[in-house]
Amino acid sequence: xxxxxxxxxxxxxxxxxxxxxxxxxxxxxxxxxxxxxxxxxxxxxxxxxxxxxxxxxxxxxxxxxxxxxxxxxxxxxxxxxxxxxxxxxxxxxxxxxxxxxxxxxxxxxxxxxxxxxxxxxxxxxxxxxxxxxxxxxxxxxxxxxxxxxxxxxxxxxxxxxxxxxxxxxxxxxxxxxxxxxxxxxxxxxxxxxxxxxxxxxxxxxxxxxxxxxxxxxx
Numbered sequence: 001x002x003x004x005x006x007x008x009x010x011x012x013x014x015x016x017x018x019x020x021x022x023x024x025x026x027x028x029x030x031x032x033x034x035x036x037x038x039x040x041x042x043x044x045x046x047x048x049x050x051x052x053x054x055x056x057x058x059x060x061x062x063x064x065x066x067x068x069x070x071x072x073x074x075x076x077x078x079x080x081x082x083x084x085x086x087x088x089x090x091x092x093x094x095x096x097x098x099x100x101x102x103x104x105x106x107x108x109x110x111x112x113x114x115x116x117x118x119x120x121x122x123x124x125x126x127x128x129x130x131x132x133x134x135x136x137x138x139x140x141x142x143x144x145x146x147x148x149x150x151x152x153x154x155x156x157x158x159x160x161x162x163x164x165x166x167x168x169x170x171x172x173x174x175x176x177x178x179x180x181x182x183x184x185x186x187x188x189x190x191x192x193x194x195x196x197x198x199x200x201x202x203x204x205x206x207x208x209x210x211x212x213x214x215x216x217x218x
Contacts (some may be wrong), residue, residue: 044070059084069094083108093118107132116142131156140166155180170195179206191216 044055050073057065063086069077074097081090087110092103098121105114111134116127122145129138135158141149146169153161157180164175171192179185185206191199197216205211 119144159183164192168194182206 041060042055042057045052051070052072053070055068055070057068059065061084063084064082066079066081068075068079075094076096077094079090079092079094080088081092083089085108087108088106089108090103090105092099093101095101099118100120102117103115104112107113107130109132111132112130113132114127114129116123117125123142124144126139126141128136131137133156135156136154137156138151138153140147140151143149147166148168149166150163151166152163155161159180160178160183161180162175162177164171165173172194173192175188175190175192176186177188177190179187185208186204187206188201188203190197190201197214199216201214201216202210203212203214
């Protein structure tokens with residue numbers, strides 16, 4: 001059998017080293033300069049210059065800012081973000097770089113702030129908002145990212161503040177407003193069409209007596 005020359009063996013070794021370097025370069029641990037416009041550092045794997053798999057981002061003080069999962073450079077899976085003190089600020093689900101399914105957002109004290117569902121990056125279905133103390137603040141539905149259906153807002157003391165219907169992202173129909181000091185005591189009944197007052201609005205005092213009638217062109 002013919003022996004390989006030293007020159008040929010050298011070329012073989014050189015090509016092997018080059019191939020190894022290219023492979024390592026296409027899938028390596030890397031750092032990214034920022035996230036969400038903040039001065040942060042990210043660590044994770046790059047494949048052909050794109051983020052792949054688990055990535056972690058850190059505040060300048062070294063605390064964890066976010067934990068995310070990528071596929072071909074796009075967010076996929078569950079993403080968790082943190083306040084600078086380490087408390088969770090949000091938990092979102094992603095598919096092909098768009099928010100998808102249930103998501104939760106938190107107050108700095110750890111209590112839930114807002115929760116609901118996304119579909120291809122826009123609000124869908126009922127979303128709930130809460131005060132820092134845990135009391136309900138708002139309940140409202142969305143259709144393709146626009147407010148739709150019954151909306152209710154509450155004062156922080158738990159009394160109903162207002163309720164009415166949306167369609168196509170605009171107020172349509174009757175809206176009822178309440179006083180903060182007395183539960184279910186109406187302060188105003190108004191009608192809307194495409195966000196504009198329409199028909200007759202009735203304003204009441206805290207004793208339930210009519211104070212003023214206003215008529216708006218439909």
